[in-house]
Amino acid sequence: MTGDTAAAGPLPAAARQWLARRRRDAGLRPYVVYMAAVLIFGLFAVILRDDGFLTATNLLNIGRQAAPIAVMAVGMTFALASAEIDLSIGSVAALSSLVAAEAVGDYGFVAGAAAALAVGAGIGLINGAITVKVRIPSFLVTLGMLGIVSGIARNMNNLQSLPIRNDTFLAVFGAGSVGPISSLLIWTVVAGLVGHLVLHHLRWGRHVLSVGADRGAAAALGINTDRIRITALMTSAAAASFAGVLLAGRLAIGRHDLGENLLLTVIAAVVIGGTNLFGGRASVVGAIVGSVVMAMLNNGLILMGLRVADQLIARGVIIILAVALSMREQKET
């Protein structure tokens, strides 16, 4: 560690080689999110050491609050990977929480989750079909769908909160835990694991990435790009539905605005995580870590006792810094 190595640079040779290889291939961008996570965690751990930031309960809170963001982020990763975007996810989550609450009351907990997922997949199918067949950018289609879905949600229970009283549902999708591990954390891990495997080890995942990187090339190789784009949008909407189920489980209600405001948080989480906003590059694990970063920011800024306006400013600044960092890496490669 001394002598030659030190003279050559501040890092050991192996690390330098690793860095050089990274820079040549994909850059350091995939690691920005981890640095951001560690940085922000460290910052809060110091600033908020007397305000309970590091208590087990609070860390658990962060994990639970990250769960719906993470699940939506995994879905959004696939939409973005296919060079589409889904702006309807927030309202889809909200509608799904109501659908789940309604169905749980009448038919039990499996039906509740299944009905919500079916609604989400259905909305995604409509989003995708219009995008692909009518050739309207998904940005506009899903923007319209955002309005439609949130209107439907508002009509569904007259803006009232719909209580959920099914203990199994609440245990599985919300307050429950396996040993000391909250079920919401488990769902987050499951979403991340499934998403990662699908992206890297299933043909569909590779095709989504291909279509997003170069739709013309993918089509020339016989990939049914329409099908891929539609299914990618279905995935994002279905994931949003599942996030709605988790929100419903956590709050024990269905409500027309649960998760409605998460859209921008989710996009920030996904982009910080290293997924390209315009397709062709995606990281599910990055999206999950990005979600934790967003939840941690939210939690820490509240714990600091900031006023809402100041929280918004601080969060905005930090998000821009993080995204700028990941974009910078991207340009260098």
Next chain:
Amino acid sequence: MTTKCKKPKWLRLVPLLAVLAVVAVACGEDDDDAAPTTTAAPATTAAPTTTAAPTTTAAPEPVPEPPRTQGPGGEEAVPSSEVTLTDEEIAEVQAGGYTAALLWHTSGAFTDAVSQGARDAFAELGVEVVAETNANFDAAQQANDVETVMAQDPDIIISLAIGPDAGAEAFRPAVDAGVQLVFLSNVPQGYVHGQDYVGIVTDDLAAMGITAADLLADALGGEGEVGYIFHDAAYYVTNQRDQAFKAWIEINYPGIEIVAEQGLADPAAAEEIASAMLTRNPDLDGIYAPWSAGPADGVLAALRAAGASDVALVTMDLDTNVSLDLVEGGNVVGIAADEAYNLGRTMAIEGAYGLLGKPAPAFAVVPAIGVTADNIVEGYRQSLVTDPPQEVLDAIG
């Protein structure tokens, strides 16, 4: 190469720290003048007593008087029971063949009840309701609604003006056409009572805050540490209620201390806020949430997740989820509600005042109701003129 790529990242930490530091400092300074600013914000003039209790620095001794609801322009409140019509006046309105339009700001159980009250009263007065709109809290949408409705040439418009500033322009076509305007809770900036509009009708907002404080104090036996979550936005209705709650706790319940305060702008963020509040103050005995649907739901979820079954929660406005928790003996100990139906009736009657040229009070208020598990059915009937939702009735058994 490696150093080059490593260094900027660490440099990024500097502005990041600096920004956080600046924000933190700015916020620290902010705390002192925060409350007065908030009080002044809703265009308004809350009761002097409310202004007198801006920070957590103990109750102000000299004014041991309960907060009172005042109009947005400082008008004295007149009870809605004093807004009435004689039989002759009713007959006169009935003979007129008048029309009315209802321009709401949102939809929901509350607006439905207000709307129903107005419709019932209009029906009794022989006034035909020709339009009803919902602007979804969008001031621009409301301006469109006014223009659209004016095509039907109504004689009366009753409405909640979204944003006093924007509202001034939005309702100008109606004022110019001589429509009798009755406003809920708020009045557009610069409008003159008796000239531009007939009157304002509102909940007794201060009374609701006081009622909520009383409900919480009862549940706590007059002692304990309380968390106060307020609506962090310049919104007359919630600002008045929140401030009255806080002032009344400070004035009337020396055994209860507000140990945590946190503003809330996005109702969906309530769970995060309440969780953080519990993290910082594990010994909380009670929490106030500014309204039920959304904020109180989130607080409830946070309390349940933390296993804090002994923390008392009070809030405003009846809603299924909190009502259910109330009757099931959960965290919710009481809900302060208003007589929404009565609001609508009073507005309609004031509209008739306008048609008759009869001077209406500038500011009429309907009383507040304290709802507990014992009187929830009566509470629903009195407030919303419906029975509680089926789930709640089932839980009562």
Next chain:
Amino acid sequence: MTGPASPVALEVEGLCKSFRAVQALDHVSLSLHYGRVTALLGDNGAGKSTLVKCISGVYAPDGGEVRVDGAVRVIGSPEMARSLGIETVHQTLAVIDPLDVVENLFLNREHTRGGRLGAWLGVLDKKRMRSESGEILGRLDIRIPSLRRPMSALSGGQRQAVAIGRAAAWGQQIVLLDEPAAALGVEQAARVLDLIRSLRDSGVAVLLITHNMDRVTEVCDRAVVLRQGRKTAEVDVADVSKDDLVAYITGARTGDLS
């Protein structure tokens, strides 16, 4: 060269295609033979790429017939073309930058594992694909530093080699090459010609679009010339000079349209 004995792999007859008012292909006919390289020549806008795209299923022709091994086929999609054994190297190469070399070689032709369930889910058999990639590239003597590098990290020549390698791997009967050596250095271009020869020698019917007459004379057996959407000449390369070919292309003369 090889004479009439070589069987016909693909026949195109009377193919028409227009885009709005522009007639890109006007009753074009040609045939490709197994084990022979046919050059498709013409100026820019003569209709060469359109013809290739009609055969490879990217465009649907307005009229005419395509026969593969004597059977009439309507090639409605690139996937159908590929399933008929027709592989194409487009001008754009159609490689996917973020995917690695193996993934590009096997894109939409992936091996799966895990039995029928695995096949239905599309569980990739990465190990098998990696080892087969090595074989494919080795057979064609294509050298790529690492099969696990993303395409974006490869040089222009390497990308071209992967695209041709993919066509060779899957194009058991017919390979269409649209300007495969454009923008390549001399040495790399020579390697591409070697690849074409080895394809021909393994019996594949090759169609080569190029502007470079040296390449035509080096590897091609027949040459078909298009001009303004029409076939203006079809000749044995051995019978003509480079100047003749240029004359056909510029329209200075027309040739044997047998």
